[in-house]
Every structure is written in C-alpha cells, then in structure tokens.
Amino acid sequence: MSGIDRASAELDLLGLHESLASPVIESMNFLNEVSQRFPDAVSLAAGRPYEGLFDTEAVHRYLRRYTDHLMERFDGDVVQVRRTMLQYGRTKGIIHDLIARNLAVDENVVVDPESIVVTVGCQEALFLTLRALRRSEHDVLLTVLPCYVGVAGAAELVDMPLLPVKGSSEGIDLEDLAAVVARAKESGLRPRACYVVADFANPSGISLSRETRERLLRLAQEHDFLVLEDNPYGIFSSPDTEQPPTLLALDRDRRVVYLGSFAKTGLPGARVGYVVADQRVSTGDGATEPLADQLAKIKSMLTVNTSPIAQAVIGGKLLEHDCSLRAANTEENKVYQRNLRHVLDGLAERFPPGRCPGVSWNAPSGGFFVVLDVPFPVDDELLEHSARRHRVLWTPMHHFYGDGVPRHQIRLSFSYLTPDEITVGLDRLADFIFEQYEAIS
Amino acid sequence: MSGIDRASAELDLLGLHESLASPVIESMNFLNEVSQRFPDAVSLAAGRPYEGLFDTEAVHRYLRRYTDHLMERFDGDVVQVRRTMLQYGRTKGIIHDLIARNLAVDENVVVDPESIVVTVGCQEALFLTLRALRRSEHDVLLTVLPCYVGVAGAAELVDMPLLPVKGSSEGIDLEDLAAVVARAKESGLRPRACYVVADFANPSGISLSRETRERLLRLAQEHDFLVLEDNPYGIFSSPDTEQPPTLLALDRDRRVVYLGSFAKTGLPGARVGYVVADQRVSTGDGATEPLADQLAKIKSMLTVNTSPIAQAVIGGKLLEHDCSLRAANTEENKVYQRNLRHVLDGLAERFPPGRCPGVSWNAPSGGFFVVLDVPFPVDDELLEHSARRHRVLWTPMHHFYGDGVPRHQIRLSFSYLTPDEITVGLDRLADFIFEQYEAIS
Numbered sequence: 090m091s092g093i094d095r096a097s098a099e100l101d102l103l104g105l106h107e108s109l110a111s112p113v114i115e116s117m118n119f120l121n122e123v124s125q126r127f128p129d130a131v132s133l134a135a136g137r138p139y140e141g142l143f144d145t146e147a148v149h150r151y152l153r154r155y156t157d158h159l160m161e162r163f164d165g166d167v168v169q170v171r172r173t174m175l176q177y178g179r180t181k182g183i184i185h186d187l188i189a190r191n192l193a194v195d196e197n198v199v200v201d202p203e204s205i206v207v208t209v210g211c212q213e214a215l216f217l218t219l220r221a222l223r224r225s226e227h228d229v230l231l232t233v234l235p236c237y238v239g240v241a242g243a244a245e246l247v248d249m250p251l252l253p254v255k256g257s258s259e260g261i262d263l264e265d266l267a268a269v270v271a272r273a274k275e276s277g278l279r280p281r282a283c284y285v286v287a288d289f290a291n292p293s294g295i296s297l298s299r300e301t302r303e304r305l306l307r308l309a310q311e312h313d314f315l316v317l318e319d320n321p322y323g324i325f326s327s328p329d330t331e332q333p334p335t336l337l338a339l340d341r342d343r344r345v346v347y348l349g350s351f352a353k354t355g356l357p358g359a360r361v362g363y364v365v366a367d368q369r370v371s372t373g374d375g376a377t378e379p380l381a382d383q384l385a386k387i388k389s390m391l392t393v394n395t396s397p398i399a400q401a402v403i404g405g406k407l408l409e410h411d412c413s414l415r416a417a418n419t420e421e422n423k424v425y426q427r428n429l430r431h432v433l434d435g436l437a438e439r440f441p442p443g444r445c446p447g448v449s450w451n452a453p454s455g456g457f458f459v460v461l462d463v464p465f466p467v468d469d470e471l472l473e474h475s476a477r478r479h480r481v482l483w484t485p486m487h488h489f490y491g492d493g494v495p496r497h498q499i500r501l502s503f504s505y506l507t508p509d510e511i512t513v514g515l516d517r518l519a520d521f522i523f524e525q526y527e528a529i530s
Numbered sequence: 531m532s533g534i535d536r537a538s539a540e541l542d543l544l545g546l547h548e549s550l551a552s553p554v555i556e557s558m559n560f561l562n563e564v565s566q567r568f569p570d571a572v573s574l575a576a577g578r579p580y581e582g583l584f585d586t587e588a589v590h591r592y593l594r595r596y597t598d599h600l601m602e603r604f605d606g607d608v609v610q611v612r613r614t615m616l617q618y619g620r621t622k623g624i625i626h627d628l629i630a631r632n633l634a635v636d637e638n639v640v641v642d643p644e645s646i647v648v649t650v651g652c653q654e655a656l657f658l659t660l661r662a663l664r665r666s667e668h669d670v671l672l673t674v675l676p677c678y679v680g681v682a683g684a685a686e687l688v689d690m691p692l693l694p695v696k697g698s699s700e701g702i703d704l705e706d707l708a709a710v711v712a713r714a715k716e717s718g719l720r721p722r723a724c725y726v727v728a729d730f731a732n733p734s735g736i737s738l739s740r741e742t743r744e745r746l747l748r749l750a751q752e753h754d755f756l757v758l759e760d761n762p763y764g765i766f767s768s769p770d771t772e773q774p775p776t777l778l779a780l781d782r783d784r785r786v787v788y789l790g791s792f793a794k795t796g797l798p799g800a801r802v803g804y805v806v807a808d809q810r811v812s813t814g815d816g817a818t819e820p821l822a823d824q825l826a827k828i829k830s831m832l833t834v835n836t837s838p839i840a841q842a843v844i845g846g847k848l849l850e851h852d853c854s855l856r857a858a859n860t861e862e863n864k865v866y867q868r869n870l871r872h873v874l875d876g877l878a879e880r881f882p883p884g885r886c887p888g889v890s891w892n893a894p895s896g897g898f899f900v901v902l903d904v905p906f907p908v909d910d911e912l913l914e915h916s917a918r919r920h921r922v923l924w925t926p927m928h929h930f931y932g933d934g935v936p937r938h939q940i941r942l943s944f945s946y947l948t949p950d951e952i953t954v955g956l957d958r959l960a961d962f963i964f965e966q967y968e969a970i971s
Binding site: 209372 | 558
C-alpha cells in the first residue's frame with residue numbers, strides 16, 4: 090500500500106494522485122508528443138499561434154516600452170521602477186490597469202482593475218477559480234462537450250467532477266444544461282459554474298449567438314451558478330461579420346468570471362493570462378471582498394506572483410497599440426482569416442458533393458479551428474497511421490470528450506501553417522480519408 | 531448552503547475552498563500588507579533579496595546572452611531560436627541543462643537534466659510535488675516547525691494535512707521525527723515526505739550538521755518517506771565556514787526531491803525555480819518513469835510551461851557566470867554577510883548581558899534570518915503597535931507555526947536593508963523591546 094517496490098522503483102503510479110493515471114491528463118502530453126515523433130508530418134493538429142511574425146527583438150522593445158511607462162508613473166524614480174520589474178511583486182499583478190483598458194477598448198466592457206488577477210497563462214486562472222469553487226465532493230463543474238482538454242485537467246487537479254452538457258450546432262444545448270443542473274441538485278450536488286468558450290470554441294469553432302448568450306446568463310442567475318467565460322480567440326473574427334458581445338459584457342448579475350489569455354494575442358512565450366472576478370464574497374459580519382482577492386490568496390501559495398518581466402513584455406505590447414489587441418493583431422488576423430478560407434475552400438475542392446458521403450465540416454467565420462465529420466470512428470491509432478503513412482497530423486475528437494471513445498470527427502487547426510503547408514496537409518488528409526472510406530465501403 | 535446571499539454578496543467564503551478561511555493562507559498576505567500600510571517603518575520583516583545591485587539593463591543582457599546560446603545550439607537557425615523563446619514550449623522547461631550544470635558546479639552533485647522540471651518559482655515546484663504525493667486523506671506531510679509559510683499553504687491547496695515535527699537547536703529533533711512517523715503509521719496515515727530547509731532555514735536561520743543530514747536520510751529510507759529539500763539560501767554562506775553537502779548530494783537511495791529557487795540567487799522578478807525528481811515511478815508492466823515526468827503532467831494542467839522568456843533571463847545569468855551562482859552572487863553575498871554581522875554586533879551592543887533578561891538570539895553563519903527570543907509573547911497586534919509607535923517591522927514567530935498561538939520569538943531579516951537602515955531598525959527594535967520588557971517587569 091505504500092507504493093514502494095525497492096527492487097525496481099521507488100514509487101508506484103497507483104500511490105500518486107489519481108489525475109496522473111487519468112486519460113485526460115495524458116491527452117495534452119500525447120498530442121504534444123505525436124507531433125514530436127513525426128516532425129516531417131504537416132500538422133493540422135497544433136493550436137499554436139502563427140510564428141511567421143515572431144521577433145525576438147520585439148521582446149526588448151516591449152520591455153523598454155513598459156520600463157518607460159513605469160518611469161513616467163514613478164516620476165523617474167529608478168529604484169521604484171527596478172523594484173516593480175525585478176523584485177517580488179504584487180500577487181494580483183502589475184498590468185491590471187492596462188488589461189482593464191484593453192477590455193474597454195476591444196470588448197467595450199468596463200471592469201474594475203482591482204477585480205483582475207494576472208496569472209501564469211489562462212490555465213492558472215482556470216485552476217485558481219476551480220480551486221476556490223471546489224469546497225467539498227458535492228461541488229461540480231458544468232462543461233459543454235466537446236471541450237478544451239485543459240479544463241478537465243484543471244478540474245482533476247482539484248478533485249472536481251465534470252458534469253457534461255450537450256453541445257449543439259448552436260454551441261450549447263441549453264435545455265440539456267437546465268436538465269443536468271436540476272438532476273445534479275436533486276442528487277445533492279452543487280453545480281458551481283459552467284465553463285464555456287463563447288467565441289470560436291476549441292475544438293468546435295462554434296460561436297454562441299447573442300440570444301444563446303443571454304439565455305445562458307439567465308439560466309446561470311436562475312439556477313445559481315457562475316459562468317466561466319474563456320475567450321482566447323474572440324478577436325480573431327472576420328471583418329465582415331460582427332461577433333456578439335462577450336458574456337462578460339452582457340452580464341448584469343455578476344455571474345461571469347472571465348478568463349483571459351495573451352498566448353494567442355500577446356506572445357505565448359510570456360505565459361501571461363488573467364481572470365476578471367468581481368463577484369462579492371461575504372467574509373463575515375457584513376463585509377465583502379471581490380472574488381479576485383480570494384483567487385490572489387490561492388495564487389500566493391501556488392506561484393506567488395506572475396513574473397513582472399513577463400508581464401512587462403505583454404504590458405509593452407499593449408502600450409504600443411493603445412491597449413488594443415485587435416490593432417496589435419491586424420497582420421496575424423489576416424493570416425488566420427486567409428488560412429481559414431484556404432481550409433474551407435480546400436475541403437470543398439477535395440470533397441465535392443457525392444465524392445465521399447459522410448464527410449462534411451462546419452464553417453466558422455474566425456478562430457483557429459474547423460471540425461470535420463468523417464464516415465468512420467477515429468481513435469489514436471488512426472492518428473498514428475495517418476502520421477506515419479500519410480504524413481499529416483490532426484486531432485481525434487475524442488480527446489475533447491475525455492472518455493477515449495472514438496468519435497466520427499476530427500479537429501483541424503490552421504493557425505500555425507502557411508497556405509502552401511495547408512495545401513499539402515489537405516492533400517494528404519484527403520488521401521487518408523479516401524483510404525479509410527474505401528476500407529469501410 | 532449554496533453560499534449565495536443576493537442582498538449583499540454573490541458568494542460566501544464558507545462556500546469556497548477551506549484553505550481560504552485558514553489562518554495559514556492569510557499569513558503571507560497579512561505580512562505583505564503590514565509592510566504596505568507602514569511604508570515609513572524600517573522592515574526587519576522582508577525576506578526579499580537586496581535591491582541595491584538590481585539593474586533593468588541586465589535583463590536585456592541576459593536575454594541576449596541566452597539568445598546567442600540558442601543561436602549556437604541551433605546552428606544559426608533563427609526560426610528555431612524564435613520558437614524556443616517565444617512559442618509554447620517544453621513542459622519541463624528549456625534551461626534544465628544549465629540547471630544541471632549549476633548543481634554540478636556549485637553543489638558538486640550530478641543530476642540527469644531529464645529529472646528536472648523548471649517551475650514558476652520554487653512555490654510551484656512544491657505544489658507539483660505535494661499534488662503528486664497526495665492521493666487520499668491518508669497522505670500527510672511531515673514538517674519541522676517553525677516552517678516557511680508557503681509549505682503549509684501549498685499543502686492546504688491539495689488538502690494534505692501537516693504533521694509537525696519538533697525543531698531543535700540542531701534544526702530538527704530526529705527522535706521526534708521517528709516517533710511522529712511511527713504514530714502516524716499506527717493510525718493509518720501515510721507520511722509521504724518530510725519538508726526541510728537544511729541550510730540557513732527560514733525562519734530559524736539554522737543549518738543541519740552533516741551527521742544530522744545523514745541520519746535524516748537513513749530515517750527516510752528506513753521509514754519509507756521522501757525528503758523535500760528546499761534550498762534557497764545555501765550559497766549565502768560565510769567564506770570562513772564550510773556548509774555540509776546538500777541532502778541531495780548525500781542521498782544514496784533517491785529519497786531526496788530537491789526544490790530549487792532562483793528568487794534569491796537569480797532574479798525574483800523572473801519567477802523561475804525548479805524541482806529535481808529522479809525517483810523511479812512504476813507505471814505498470816515493469817516500466818518506470820522519473821517522478822519529474824509525473825510532475826510535468828500536473829504542470830501541463832496548472833501553468834502549461836514556465837515562460838521561456840523568464841527562463842532565458844535566468845539562463846543568460848547562468849551562462850554569464852559559467853553556471854556558478856556563487857560566482858554570480860559574490861557582491862550580493864558580501865552584502866548579506868556584512869548585514870548579518872551588523873545585526874549580530876548591533877544586538878550584542880544593545881542587549882549586553884543583564885540589560886534585558888530573556889532577550890537572546892541565535893548566530894547563523896549565513897542566510898537571511900536571525901531569531902530573537904524575547905521575554906513576552908508576540909502576536910500580530912504587537913507587530914502593529916511596533917510598526918505604528920516605533921516604526922519598525924519584524925515577523926512574529928507564530929506565523930511559522932500556522933496556529934496563531936503567540937510565541938516569545940520574532941524573526942529578523944536583514945537581506946533587504948543597508949547597514950544604516952539596520953542601525954536605525956535595531957535602535958527602534960530595542961526601544962520597542964525595552965518598552966515591552968518594562969510593561970511586564
């Protein structure tokens with residue numbers, strides 16, 4: 090029971106935390122490793138931002154820009170500037186004011202900078218929120234499936250079960266959500282929050298309509314749960330279509346905890362994200378504190394604070410573009426929009442009506458992902474076959490359900506590639522699909 | 531029970547995770563906030579590294595040095611360099627090779643770079659380790675009290691109880707440790723690990739003798755627990771006395787998980803630390819993996835990876851000094867040694883034998899801390915009084931016991947101050963102590 094076998098090993102996986110033996114926590118590693126094992130394959134799997142515009146000199150420029158900003162703020166007091174940039178710092182972060190301005194400029198929403206905690210990527214923001222909300226074994230998290238792998242992973246780290254809610258072509262089946270919540274409460278569970286990506290979701294690519302957003306918020310208020318809005322892709326929208334306001338902007342009842350990422354809009358290597366949590370927490374005898382302050386207490390015991398140097402990189406980029414990430418990503422968004430059209434056109438060319446029954450795809454107007462329906466179940470072995478034989482990678486949809494059950498779907502990412510690479514990737518993907526189709530016909 | 535009171539607040543602290551209502555997690559915030567409320571007080575409380583040698587330009591220099599290093603490693607392939615510095619990266623980090631060289635140079639210990647996970651400060655390293663080791667409510671952590679607040683905090687985040695072990699003038703009472711372990715096992719608990727700072731501990735300043743280190747390792751092997759060695763202060767030793775080898779260097783049974791920090795030796799603003807975990811974990815059918823790989827899986831769901839930009843800052847500093855942090859901190863160590871002498875001499879001057887019975891202090895040969903015994907119990911109110919009336923801050927020892935029970939001890943830190951500030955601080959401290967002494971006499 091001690092988990093020790095001196096002959097061969099010092100520890101036994103069965104003696105370690107259960108998350109380590111779960112398929113969910115393996116998923117992210119598996120997907121990373123497949124791409125490393127097949128470096129020559131074209132990857133329609135990686136959800137990474139485009140690297141073609143990366144520039145190491147920009148890091149220096151951003152740092153100097155933020156340093157100048159601090160010099161102004163501290164009236165030229167170099168000691169204060171050095172302290173802010175290089176010393177242990179404020180747990181809630183130092184670029185909260187710039188993040189609040191960014192949300193005002195890009196999302197037209199006013200938030201109190203004191204309700205923001207700057208985090209080590211959006212993943213830490215998610216962890217902090219779930220850690221705060223999970224008090225006992227009765228606390229559960231609602232998530233639309235399919236869902237970003239990191240949500241299930243973070244929930245496992247705090248021993249918080251997921252209650253799956255059905256997805257739909259609208260993004261979320263709200264009738265199912267209401268039914269799941271009702272059943273959960275009947276069986277003594279407390280659904281604390283519902284995780285949702287309202288804009289160009291990973292993996293589905295779907296955006297919620299304004300009406301769906303408003304209905305979701307009403308349900309949250311009615312059934313007393315929070316909405317965790319994760320929004321890494323919202324600004325990567327088409328210039329021809331308007332995205333609805335964020336859930337945060339539509340929220341009138343402080344139901345939304347907003348999870349922000351700079352990995353796609355700022356620089357992934359900075360590992361900076363944030364959470365907006367302005368919910369009032371009663372701390373006894375009539376006093377309240379913003380939920381952000383509770384999250385900061387957890388952060389002080391988890392990572393202490395987010396590197397101010399990393400924050401300065403993002404801060405400098407924000408300052409360089411008057412706090413508009415839409416402005417900062419004009420070129421990047423052209424790349425993503427061009428690639429999206431290239432994928433959709435390329436699929437239409439290779440799979441004209443009748444050519445391969447059972448093959449279809451959705452057509453988001455932005456984001457990083459398209460979902461392809463195929464007429465055969467897709468597991469990890471099929472991915473390995475595709476990588477080895479056809480030299481093309483993509484993501485089996487089952488990874489976003491966390492149950493390992495093969496689905497007839499794959500996720501295609503196009504953010505990381507050039508149009509030529511997409512062309513080659515789609516040629517190989519089509520070969521793979523035709524091969525599989527013939528095998529089952 | 532839902533924790534919602536719509537009239538005044540959306541959430542109730544009693545509905546959130548228990549760690550948020552614990553005195554332990556409040557401690558770190560309280561201590562930070564007191565110093566903010568009394569900015570004019572001299573702080574003998576802050577365990578921060580000395581700022582006098584900080585230089586924002588050094589950040590640029592370190593980044594360029596590490597960029598050059600990557601250019602060499604990738605044979606001038608700029609795309610690879612950019613990807614490594616700016617893209618999502620390896621979960622276990624990118625400066626593991628340099629950290630392994632640092633351990634060889636400074637600690638004379640050879641570790642496999644693959645057993646290293648680069649983390650967001652030492653605090654994340656601690657969290658990852660505790661999260662892995664805490665499987666069920668039977669798993670507990672041994673800690674010598676008094677103990678760094680962050681250990682109790684991290685343990686609370688994974689719902690892992692602490693079993694206190696008595697401290698002693700030798701640092702740890704090993705008889706008590708053996709007895710605590712035996713009692714724990716009898717009552718069905720699994721002591722998974724013992725947390726210890728072997729060199730210039732926070733808060734006690736004490737270093738374990740070589741013999742104590744060897745006995746501790748034998749106990750760990752005999753009773754089947756790991757030793758979590760946290761070593762943030764080890765290199766800040768006197769040139770006149772030799773520190774014993776680290777527990778990691780003495781370990782022959784892979785009992786030690788080594789927690790490394792660059793906050794004091796590198797740059798606090800980088801927020802980079804690491805863990806060395808080469809224990810073999812059996813993953814079924816005879817296969818084993820290093821514990822580091824399990825910790826990386828947890829990290830992938832917590833912070834994904836440590837900012838490669840922040841790692842590059844530390845990497846550049848390591849490269850600039852041939853991977854020796856002792857060499858990199860020659861000037862800093864002179865400051866700390868000078869300050870330590872100044873504190874010890876200053877205490878001897880102000881409290882000559884007989885002047886104030888019950889006042890005494892220990893005399894570490896390095897590190898950041900000295901412990902002062904006083905003839906009255908010390909609580910947070912007394913600290914506030916000292917701050918307001920005497921304009922001097924220090925740390926009530928009870929914070930390092932986590933139980934809020936006042937002790938007759940305070941911790942003095944001297945790492946952050948100039949000798950002049952220490953002189954003023956000790957004058958004020960003496961006034962405060964004489965005042966309190968007279969009140970009880």
